Amino acid sequence: MYVRETGDAHAPPLLLLHGGGVAGWMWRPALDRLGTSHRAIIPDLPGHGRSAAEAYRSHEETARALVQILEERAPNGATVAGFSLGAQLTILLAATRPGLVARAVVVSAQAKPLRFPGATLGLLAATAPLARREWFARLQARQLLIPDELLADYVRDSVRTSRETLLATVGENIRFTLPSGWAAFPNRAMVMVGERERTLMHASARAVHAALPGSRLITVPGCGHGIPLQRPDLFAEVLAERHPFGP
Incomplete structure (x- = not known):
């Protein structure tokens, strides 16, 4: 697996897990604002x-x-932040x-x-060849809220x-259920969902939050399914723990 590191080598570690269909470049706008704090x-x-x-299997x-x-890069633990699939x-x-x-x-x-x-995956299998067409990728980029400065990365x-x-x-995404160990996670957790996301995503966010006592549920105004890309300034503040939602 290709892994890139940025920031101060002695700063607290932060593992960023991108969503499906994109890659590590999706974090670039937030990292530009995060600076060297992590x-x-x-x-x-x-x-x-x-x-x-x-x-992907x-x-x-x-x-x-x-x-x-x-274990190799942050054996004492890291903040782990993931979007969608991540x-x-x-x-x-x-x-x-x-x-x-x-x-x-x-x-x-x-x-x-x-x-x-099965119905969703059958339709996806039939339309999968379109993903290799640049014109289709550009249409998808609009749906995924990819900003212009990252469009070339997404199409490629x-x-x-x-x-x-x-x-x-x-398949993994649409079948996902919460593992039992999530309810016992002993450290801090924040659950985020965009105000304009689908009803399913709001129900999911509530379920993730309800399953872990002490977690925080944040609904981000004006955002759809793309908080780190739509509000990289806010997301950088979340990562650095200097955001308006408190610790």
């Missing part, structure tokens, strides 16, 4: 970005690889290896599985995303 560890998840050659396999990264992985890491997760920031995690995932990576990765990531 040492950011930024993987491109399997099947994405510079890790595209190795297809499962959350479980990916979480095991992320545990290795944390938010589900954040929950898994917190549930299974809480000693490596000093704080969890869960952004737009679907935690209510779809009732008929969308075109090289394999059908296997696309089906695996979406």
